[in-house]
Amino acid sequence: MRKLLYLTCSMALIAVLTTYAMWAADRPVGHYLSDLRIHLAIDQGTPSDRGNLLGIQPELYPTDYQSPERLHRKLAAYLQSAREQGLLNDKTLVVLPEHIGTWLMVTGEKDELYQAGTLKEAMNWLAVSNPVQFARAYLSAKGSDRLDDAHLRMKAKSMAKQYQALFGGLAREFGVTLVAGTIVLPEPSVREGQLKVGHGALYNSSLVFGRDGAPIGQPQRQLHPVFDQTGVLHANTERAMSVVDTPAGRLGVLIGSDSWYPDNYRKLNAAGAQLIAVPAYVVGQGSWDKPWRGYKGLTTPSSVSLKAGEISEGQAWHRLTLIGQPPSSLATAGISVFLRGQFWDKSSAGQSFASSQGQHYADEDGRGARLLNLWL
Template sequence: MDPVAASPPALPSNPPIAALVQMTSSIDPAVNLATIDRAMADAAARGAVMAFLPEMSLLLDRDRERSATHILREADSPWPAALQDMALRHGLWLHSGSMPLLSDDGGRRVNRSHVIAADGSIRARYDKIHMFDVTLPSGESWAESAAYAGGDALTVVDTPLGQLGLTICYDLRFPELFRALVDRGAEIIAVPAAFTVSTGEAHWHILLRARAIETGCHVVAAAQSGTHADGRATYGHSLAVDPWGGLVAEAVEDADYSLALAPVARDALERARQAIPLARSRSVRAVTL
């Protein structure tokens, strides 16, 4: 019996606002940067304190030869500095979603997120750990590890919304990663994504709500959407989910970008964790598999 399930946590008034930026990123980084700049101006005007971009916000191109001209080591890439400038100009914290960069040794690519403060400083980085190597029932086949190296470090960073844990897209399917982030203090978890249409229709809402419920965290997931210049199609439906599993915001489809505003209420997190004390229950009895 689950006597508390019918009593979701109440939200306080005027919590800080997260802006989820849904995009249809192209093979032209300049176009994507211009879209991000407009979206950040919109988010700031509407009272957000932090904006979240989707996976591969700066460049979405499955043609490895064509994209190679844009993908550099972070120290040589103009993209982080451009986003830092936007954060400073708009007075917003920014989660970059992710961008493709070369590893420091130049040997392989990495799929990297940045968290940038409103003063323009980079506060955290995260390289996607789990590579999307799948063959789907739809016939789509993806081998991310053929070009990308997976990361090996967990990241939790302090932001105006709380302690933010970082993941990217396919990481969503590995609940042990989310639990490890909570063990390191995460209160809100970012899941920037470029989900395929078939997997999105089947699993996107379910997985995001499950990760929020089982961690007692807010989950914010800015997503790619629509048909892209490289020929792929992505699912969209950028979501913000509260720690009780309730949908707080969902983006609508848009050809340029779509903005979803989500309150991130500290009170909701505290109430959910008090109602179902997962951390305490886990510590009472060790589970051996």
């Protein structure tokens, strides 16, 4: 009797595990419908042989990441719209927003993840659907928030490969230099022309791709992750800020709130940066107009007198992003591009803006997908 009970339980367990394995491996591709339109919100200057700085503020949702092909279709539609309006040439420098690559973590998942009501629920589906990958990532997690660390780390190798294939492919397809927003990866680096990941801490990083689709230089890692991300993201304390040569001029990249620190502009000045790209992301519906929360637990630079609550979040971004404001920045032009859309219960609120020759250009509407163009 005992042997029979043991056999029955064993067979039941095997059946359950087999069913779970089949469920976890199944990745059906659901119906996809997305708005591919984009509005030209800013177009300043006169076309010349010096090229242009083009910011693309996309409007993205979880289903846009269901496959790399879907995300390519949407971003390619934006670039095609820019091409049709005469905004692409051999010296065009395209800038995409912060974390546009990070959401590749949800590529190729089950319908239940995309249909989740909250980000927390979606991350639970991510872990349940990839039990072995999640377990390995959790055991190797480095941050104090091991759960979020594991979610970001578990598909890092495939994310890096998809990021380079997608954004390098777009740069080559449209013949532009492309600042591919940012992606969170463990110790990213370019080796023999390929974006690779390590086994250490997670960094929010940006990579520039040339017109041939190949990476230019090493990933720029974020220097100052905001306070509510420091349990997961590591601050760049080892690598110097990099400036890369592009057909439009020498380019520096400041990720998100790195653009709030005057010393970063002095370092870019010393490196000869002529153009500055700021991939950015502000979370929370209506947060652009809410009181600014300050440096969010990080040290406030001594040269900054602005205090939390004095102005709105949006006003703070305009005040602190010092592109084209000598002597802080000697760059001739720059652009801050924000990610728009909604990822489950996390909406976005940033409104992209640009500076050129000391003039400031803001997109007062800021909703939806937008193009911001500066002729150099």
